[in-house]
Amino acid sequence: MKHVDAVIIGGGPAGLAAAIELRKKGIDDILILEREKKPSGILRQCIHDGFGLTRFGETLSGPKYAARFVREAEALQIPCLTDTTVLEVTPDRHVYASSSEHGMMEFEAGAIVLAMGCRERTRGAIRIPGTRPAGVYTAGVAQAYINLKNKMVGRKVVILGSGDIGMIMARRMTLEGAEVLGVFEVQPYASGLPRNVEQCLNDYNIPLSLSHTVTDIRGTDRLESVVISAFDEHMQPIPGTEKEYECDTLILSVGLIPENELTWMAGAEKDPGTSGAAVDENYQTTVPGIFAAGNVLHVHDLLDFVSLEAEALADGAARFLKEGSLPACNLAVRGNELVSGLTPSRISGEDDVTVSFRVRRPLRNCTIELVQGDTVVKRRRMPKALPAEMIQIKLKASDLSQTDDLEVKVTC
Amino acid sequence: MVPVPLTSPFSLRTILTNGIDRKVTAIERYVANNCYLVHTPAGAFRTKWVINCAGAFASDISEMHGYPNYPVRDFKGEYFVLDKKAGAFLKTPVYHAPNDRGGFSTHATPTVDGNVLVGPDSYITEEWEDYKCTKDHLDGLIRDGSKMFEQMRREFSIRNFAGIRWKRVDEEGNVLDSKLESDQQHNPNTVNLVGIESPGVTCALPLARRAVARLVAVEKPEVNEKFDPVRPALKRFYDMTREEQAEAIAADPEYGEIVCRCETVTRAEIRRAIHNPLGVHTVTGIKNRTRATMGRCQGGYCETRITEMIEQELGIKPTEVRYSHADSYMFTGPVRSGNAQDETTEGSVNA
Structure with missing residues (x-):
């Protein structure tokens, strides 16, 4: 067993940013554990551009964005064990990890940063009826095969779900010569960013059908066709609208789920609103010394915010390592019925804090109020708000009270 | 409480997933040699006894070796x-x-x-x-x-x-009981099992004992006292203690590489499943044998690794990899010919 001040689980954008920032704050003994052959996380396969506008003021591809952090981590000589999978995290901050090269390892960590990212929702999770042939891929898996493994997954493609990766894969597969018959979305609005609807679908004449979804999958060996039906406002299929599309590939982009199995093993409490851990303003979970940031905490719209959040986490984690504990955060943060994915769950009222959330449905001319008791701490008018876009509001300690819970009220 | 044999139906299914070229097309009896010739696309098999436990196709086999084609x-x-x-x-x-x-x-x-x-x-x-x-x-x-x-x-x-x-079922569609029969006079050296009622897996062992009893009654073979019917199961990495896991990795470093994150299946276990005498060579076959891709992410993390292992271990092309059935191809070809990026260069800051 080896003691390490800060063990960082995951060498993706969140883990790298947290590690670099921790080192800059004077934490020398850091170890990143990464299950892939190289750090960078999912960015290895995100070869499209559009990353970095907020963080670097320029637009970069995924690998280039990641390379800036990898290079900095290498320059700071932060150790990263790759090909290493963490098997368990305990509440008393022991970490078990295995690799072919180093065998079974046990670390006793001063602090742990959870930066495992998220995984994709699958066909089984949304229980699409039909047969179970080859040719049904989640968008990220198809992206890995095409961009990392040089394997084309199909020629005639239907895309279910208008998540960002689904739309990016619609463009990608079109560019590689596949015929993309359309993108179908069960909601009455696109779930991904407006810029991707424009740049990935409209620019390539790929039709987007809202309030439509796959209601049957056909074919025994390889996918032969899917049936698409129109859905009503109660999310029920409208009889008589079924249309069969011959295709050999179905790509699913139906949501991302924070990958928190290790988090729950460590005994951290869940925030039902985000499906991630409940954290306080320092990104500390309910287990002292265990922190979480990035997509493992809540799924972000833009990569840049993942990096910024992980950098903010380093403040609290470094302070925990130096002082042995962090001040209690006793004020709850709650949202009303139009608010989803609200984080953090608790604040102290004694520190600056950034509150992140999304709206549940597209809204026009809405008002956002952050309220403590009878006091409106911050008010913002938004002409337009979309569920695809994360809203972040910064609050100053000087504006906060230390006695009342914080409520996020969105009205329209 | 009645003890029930507890096993996973998925491990039994494994055998089926690789049997695609062994479909029985005809059964011939050679009276002079007191044997049967069982024909399949992969060639004919000579045997003294035929036990029909063909499940879905049991009625077809039943007819091939002289019993009625029972309606099911x-x-x-x-x-x-x-x-x-x-x-x-x-x-x-x-x-x-x-x-x-x-x-x-x-x-x-x-x-x-x-x-x-x-x-x-x-x-x-x-x-x-x-x-x-x-x-x-x-x-x-x-x-x-x-x-x-x-x-x-x-x-x-x-x-x-x-x-x-x-x-x-009978002519009116009423469900009839399972059939276990042998007719030494008309169809010698056969046992016929058709329409086995649920729960089939639970009944498999008692039914097998009864089928074997028919054979024993005719052949009266000597009992092999030394036969050990117990095959110790390979312990899964997932089920090992941390100490056992450490030992397993020390003995075979590929135990240290977790291929399937959700079910904690290692590279060593998948490699063994592929090269087992009853080896598996499809994604579904590997799933049924090892549980890789069977967890909550359904292969989101491991499927790319597993298809690559199938290619490497069997020396086949990506277009030859199968998901489950004969024509369940997973890849239509390379995205780009020539020097495509691969794992060795991508993500590297020096590339």
Whole structure:
């Protein structure tokens, strides 16, 4: 067993940013554990551009964005064990990890940063009826095969779900010569960013059908066709609208789920609103010394915010390592019925804090109020708000009270 | 309490997933040599005894070796597989009281691996080998299953599947009992099993003993006292203690590489499954043998690794990799010919 001040689980954008920032704050003994052959996380396969506008003021591809952090981590000589999978995290901050090269390892960590990212929702999770042939891929898996493994997954493609990766894969597969018959979305609005609807679908004449979804999958060996039906406002299929599309590939982009199995093993409490851990303003979970940031905490719209959040986490984690504990955060943060994915769950009222959330449905001319008791701490008018876009509001300690819970009220 | 042999039907299914080129097309009897010739696309097999336990196709085989082609009907049931997290809420099977025909409807069952199965419902299908799931029946499983298992939450859904039992029926369609017969006078050295009633896996061992008894009664073989029927199962990495895991990796470093994150399946275990004497060479075959891709992410993390291992271990091209059945190809070809980026260069800051 080896003691390490800060063990960082995951060498993706969140883990790298947290590690670099921790080192800059004077934490020398850091170890990143990464299950892939190289750090960078999912960015290895995100070869499209559009990353970095907020963080670097320029637009970069995924690998280039990641390379800036990898290079900095290498320059700071932060150790990263790759090909290493963490098997368990305990509440008393022991970490078990295995690799072919180093065998079974046990670390006793001063602090742990959870930066495992998220995984994709699958066909089984949304229980699409039909047969179970080859040719049904989640968008990220198809992206890995095409961009990392040089394997084309199909020629005639239907895309279910208008998540960002689904739309990016619609463009990608079109560019590689596949015929993309359309993108179908069960909601009455696109779930991904407006810029991707424009740049990935409209620019390539790929039709987007809202309030439509796959209601049957056909074919025994390889996918032969899917049936698409129109859905009503109660999310029920409208009889008589079924249309069969011959295709050999179905790509699913139906949501991302924070990958928190290790988090729950460590005994951290869940925030039902985000499906991630409940954290306080320092990104500390309910287990002292265990922190979480990035997509493992809540799924972000833009990569840049993942990096910024992980950098903010380093403040609290470094302070925990130096002082042995962090001040209690006793004020709850709650949202009303139009608010989803609200984080953090608790604040102290004694520190600056950034509150992140999304709206549940597209809204026009809405008002956002952050309220403590009878006091409106911050008010913002938004002409337009979309569920695809994360809203972040910064609050100053000087504006906060230390006695009342914080409520996020969105009205329209 | 009656002891029930507890096993996973998935491990039994493994054998089936690789049997695609062994479909029996004819059975010939050679009286002079007192033997049968069993014909398949992969060649003919000479044997003294034929035991028909062909399940879905048992009636066809039955006719081939001289018994009637018994009418059977497909009784189909659909299922939900729930996350192991749901297993924490269910420690014992939950059944409905039998209905007025004596049958059980949808029930909830914890599996030996820790998942929960909800189902099956039961209905007759007219299509042969109809394994598709349908919205009406899945909705019905949610409705009825939630009464049996109130933690049947949406977030626990991993996968749906359907299974079929072929039951013997009379001319009016009434269900008849399972058939286990041997007719030494007309069809010597055969045992015929048709229309085996549910639960087939549970009954498999007693039925096998009865079938063997027919053979023993004729052949009267000497008992091999030294035969050891116990085959110690390979312990899964997942089931090992940390110390055992450390030892396993020390002995075979590929135990240290976790290929399937959700089910903690190692590279060593998948490599062994591929090269086992009853080796598996499809993604589904590897799933049934090792549980890789069977977890909550359904291969989101490991499928790219598994297809690559199949290519490397068997020396085949990506276009030859199969998901399950003969034509279930996964790749149509390379994205770009020539020097495409691969794992060795991508993500590297020096590339």
